[in-house]
Amino acid sequence: MPRTPGQRAGLSHDAVLTAARTVFAERGLEGLSMRAVAKDLGVAPNALYSHVADKEALVDALLDDVLGALDPPDPDAEPLDGLRGVMLATFDLLGRHPDLVPLYLARQGARGTHAQVLGAAMTVLLARLGIDEDTSGRVVRALIVSTLGFAALATADDPALTPAHLRADLEATLDWLLLGAARV
Amino acid sequence: MPRTPGQRAGLSHDAVLTAARTVFAERGLEGLSMRAVAKDLGVAPNALYSHVADKEALVDALLDDVLGALDPPDPDAEPLDGLRGVMLATFDLLGRHPDLVPLYLARQGARGTHAQVLGAAMTVLLARLGIDEDTSGRVVRALIVSTLGFAALATADDPALTPAHLRADLEATLDWLLLGAARV
DNA sequence: TCGACGAATTGTACAGCGTCCAGTAAGCTG
């Protein structure tokens, strides 16, 4: 349904984001172009720019949106279990969205609200592990890096490197990191 | 100097690679287009395709080329020192080429000859650490993942996260990984 | 109720990209 100029399609940041999610789900990262998103909304490509600054901003939003599927760890949980749990859940989530892994890696995680919530929850648990505020930030990053990295390995379908194996390796790595960081 | 069709410019895979390196050094990853490389060689863009399959293949070659600056560890060195040494040297190297870090991450390292040489040397050292052939492959990957990951963190110029600090963190992480893997 | 205003959306366009195609000229091999 082409629209004559000025007519409203009722777009919004959320609508654009939803469309982006749809397009991404159907055509993957490669098929995720501004034109494709616009087409999905039945709208001219540039209309998107009223609601989204950039393609990069849109992708950022998409990345954080995906992170919304993650439950932040219970602050009262056993810290080690809680931290291991989030990171493994992240690993599993990324396994369902392999295309996104390089993007997260390039951004070293994400910076949206969901990411911040997760980060804050992790910091609480780290504090309960006796890790001071100064170092907890970098421990969080180290955990994320390892998780993303192992997720990246899991996307390469090397038959000798099954996701299950890598998941176990990640688990061991996380424990080493956490115990090491807590001890210092 | 435009050339009439058929005249030879004397290109070669190496020449293209060298030009790519130049363009990358001067204009960064963003400026590294086939057209730019061709222009640097005084040649039509498509001429490159006689020597290089793809842009991706060219970038792959460039990535491995950069790795050529790395000395493989001495097989007779103390294994832990040797392994730590290569990975830290890699970290330092990546610090000099921040643009490339996401690319290495996306490819989980690299697959060219230089990368293979390094990998083989690392496997030897791991064997001397008592790590069997089956697991050494994945330990190598874990080391690479951590190194690339910390290098990625170092590219984000967060003043609270200096490269020097991250380098130290990486060193600790590597030791945890190696000791943990050797113990099992 | 009317007029003005700002926000939303359009068509058009630009510059750039990677890469394919058909043609041509040079060099090598017989």
Next chain:
DNA sequence: CAGCTTACTGGACGCTGTACAATTCGTCGA
């Protein structure tokens, strides 16, 4: 000298993200 192979050209295709100006709508103040 003939013929084949290789290297390169101009041109084009289809795609990308995005800027511009023009248009029309919903809304709000008078």
